[in-house]
Amino acid sequence: MDWYSIVKFLHVVTATLWVGGGFVLFLLGLLAERAGNIDDKLQAMRASGELGGRFFAPMSMLTLVFGLVMCGFWVGFSDLWVVIGLAGYATTFSIGMFIFKPTGERMGAMIAKDGVTPAVLGVGQRMMRVARFDYAVMLVVVADMVLKPTPHDIGILAGMALVVAIGAILAFAGARRLVPSTA
Numbered sequence: 001m002d003w004y005s006i007v008k009f010l011h012v013v014t015a016t017l018w019v020g021g022g023f024v025l026f027l028l029g030l031l032a033e034r035a036g037n038i039d040d041k042l043q044a045m046r047a048s049g050e051l052g053g054r055f056f057a058p059m060s061m062l063t064l065v066f067g068l069v070m071c072g073f074w075v076g077f078s079d080l081w082v083v084i085g086l087a088g089y090a091t092t093f094s095i096g097m098f099i100f101k102p103t104g105e106r107m108g109a110m111i112a113k114d115g116v117t118p119a120v121l122g123v124g125q126r127m128m129r130v131a132r133f134d135y136a137v138m139l140v141v142v143a144d145m146v147l148k149p150t151p152h153d154i155g156i157l158a159g160m161a162l163v164v165a166i167g168a169i170l171a172f173a174g175a176r177r178l179v180p181s182t183a
Helices: 003-035 038-075 080-114 118-147 154-172
Strands: none
Touching: 003 038, 003 118, 038 080, 038 118, 080 118, 118 154
8 A cells, every 4th residue: 555545535434434434414404404403403502613623623623634645746736626625625624614613603502591592592503504505515525526527517516516505505695593492
């Protein structure tokens, strides 16, 4: 076995843990949202917040490091699929650090101060909407890593752009409100 295979394996494992683990939490939150189950939704958000800095951030950074090592030693940085992957990584990392992290901290402080209020649920709802866009970008990055499109792969590139556009629509178009039941 060569070094490239080892680094590629580590890149794929850390990416799987990062993207797959986050997707499971996103899915749990989405299912709770659709069912109107506030407790389960808050539990998914709490787990996301607790795992964000301890698990997801390190896995995302390791994914990047192993990818950069592969590019630096073997692949290079000039292929379109590498550029798309890095842009997608920068997007999802920025969403995590500049939206999810501070929003989760703000929600935790709000809950500690006033409990679960409609304001907390509103903040959580907005966070879930952004997560839809984040996972559309992640899906494109995964497809990009597997398909490795060139500038001539217009269909693949158009499909990737469509996935990001649909993710943006799902994230930022009108959404259901999650409110405590009165029954």
